[in-house]
Amino acid sequence: MAVQRYSKQRELILNDLKNRCDHPTAEMVYESVVKKCPAISLGTVYRNLNTLAENGQILKLSVGGADHFDGCTDCHYHLVCKKCKRVFDKWIERLPKEIADINDNGFEVGEINVTLYGVCKDCKGL
Amino acid sequence: MAVQRYSKQRELILNDLKNRCDHPTAEMVYESVVKKCPAISLGTVYRNLNTLAENGQILKLSVGGADHFDGCTDCHYHLVCKKCKRVFDKWIERLPKEIADINDNGFEVGEINVTLYGVCKDCKGL
C-alpha cells in the first residue's frame, strides 16, 4: 500500500470525528469541517472517511441509508432506531467467544460489526 | 397500517429471492424478474424489497455500497469480502446469549445483525 501523506483535510476530518460522540454521515462531517476549511469538498470527506476506516482509525457503519462513521474504535455494539434513525452505543467488555473465534474455512476475518435494529426509548411513545 | 394486497410483482420478487442462494442487490433482482415480467419497473422492485424486509419475510443487508437482500431469514451471520464485495453465509444454531439478551434501558430490540468484514478465500491469493 502507498505511504500515507499528511493532509490538512484529513486531520480536520479525524479531529472532528474524535471530538464528537454521535455517529455522523459523510454529509454531516462535511457540514462540520467546511466551517474550518471552506474549500474542502464533499468528495474529499468521503474519501478520507473511507481511508481512515480502512486504517482502523475510525469505524464505518453501514446501517441502512447513508453510511455512518464512529470515531471510537473501542469494542461496542450499535443500536439503530428504525424510527428516528439515530445510532446508539452499547459498550461491552469483549465480543462473545462464538463470534470472535469464527474461522470460516479460509475467510480472513477483519472488523466485526454487531448491530441491533429496533425502536429507541424516545420513539416508543410516538 | 393498510392491508397488504396480493400482487404478481411482489410474488415474483419474493420467489426469486427465495430460490437463489446469493445476496442480490435491488438491481440484480430486477434483472432477474424482468425476464418473467417485462413490464415491471425498478421502482417497484425497490418498493417491494423494502416492504418485504419490513414484514420480516426477507433480510435487508447494509454492507457498504448498494444494499443487498437475503431470502433466508434463518439465524446466520454474514461474511463480507472487502475485495470482491460478495456476501457469504455463516450458519449458527442460535445467537450468543450475551447478544440475544441485550436489553438497553428502554430500547426495544428487533432484528439483530452480525457482519464480519474480511477477505474471502478466492481473493486472498490475488
Next chain:
DNA sequence: TTGACAAATGCAAAATAATGCGTTATAATG
C-alpha cells in the same frame, strides 16, 4: 357479478450517495 375503494404499479423526475478524473500539493531525493 358489479361497483367502489384504495393498494400497487409504471414511469419519470427528484433526492441522496458515492466515485472518476484532471489538477494541486506533500515530501523524499539530489
Next chain:
DNA sequence: CATTATAACGCATTATTTTGCATTTGTCAA
C-alpha cells in the same frame, strides 16, 4: 533549494434510492 513521483484534492459526473402522480388492479360487500 529545485526536481520529481504520486497522494490527495476539488469539481463534475455517475450511481443508487426514493418519490409524485396518473393509471391499473385486488378485494370486499351490496
